[in-house]
Amino acid sequence: MIATADLGRAGERRAAWFYRLRGYRIAGRNVRLSAGEIDLVARRGRTIAIVEVKTRQSLAAGQGYEAVDRKKRERLVSLATEYTARERNVQVRYDVLSLFWNGRRFIVSHYPDAFRPVSDERQPWKWRA
16 A cells, blocks of 8 residues: 555656656646646647546545546636636646556546536526536
């Protein structure tokens, strides 16, 4: 068993490597903003991927991607809005990268464009996921 903090750091390093192998530039790791933290920001051309990295070494609590619930998705949307406020002409994509440590290596499950925000009919200025 690996300590939780060490497992999380190793998972985020592996996630950055995963994106770099696919031609992305890592624009930020553990980006802290007023509403919280973005695990990984990867960029390729005009596309910015806001990545939520979930690392597990036991499936007792379920797969990592199952932990990205509606509240977490809405927080990611508000974080992405704050992060991209200075950017022009970019496409934002929300990815979930679920990593499982089996004791020897990471098994990676990638969910590109895992969700898309929509505006609320009653409050069109607010986005929800």
